[in-house]
Amino acid sequence: MLQLRDYAIKAGEMAEWVDEWRTRIAPLRRKHGFEVVGAWTVEGADRFVWILRYVGTKSWEQADSEYYESPERKAMNPDPARHVASAATTLIQSVL
Numbered sequence: 001m002l003q004l005r006d007y008a009i010k011a012g013e014m015a016e017w018v019d020e021w022r023t024r025i026a027p028l029r030r031k032h033g034f035e036v037v038g039a040w041t042v043e044g045a046d047r048f049v050w051i052l053r054y055v056g057t058k059s060w061e062q063a064d065s066e067y068y069e070s071p072e073r074k075a076m077n078p079d080p081a082r083h084v085a086s087a088a089t090t091l092i093q094s095v096l
Contacts (some may be wrong), residue, residue, distance in 0.1 A: 001060045002037065002092045007048045008085040014046060019085035020047070025080055032067040033058075046085075051092075060091065 009017050018041070026036050029052065039050035054063050067073060 001052050002094070003052045003054075003060065004090045004092050005050050005052065006088045006090075008087070009048050009083055011046055011071045012071045013083040014041060014048070017048060017080065020080040020083070023082070024076060028070070028072055032070065033063060043049075063065065 021039070026039075029036060033054060033056050035053040035055075037051040037053050039048070041048055054060055056063060058066070
């Protein structure tokens with residue numbers, strides 16, 4: 001299962017967001033069984049887009065919930081999400 005995650009990042013906070021995402025979010029996602037397929041910034045916009053994959057015995061919802069409820073995620077202080085102005089997530093399927 002794949003999920004497209006499209007974030008609007010608060011103006012002026014992209015560098016800080018990317019650093020925290022690389023060092024804190026992505027490694028913890030991997031620890032919880034997710035694969036980061038790719039991540040991109042959108043030139044000329046405060047947008048960060050990434051794709052996650054989960055292949056496991058749990059449903060996407062269960063695996064995602066366990067990630068957010070994990071002690072490691074709850075202990076992130078300050079929370080990297082403070083840089084995100086809005087987010088849209090969509091489960092996607094390859095057609096290739």
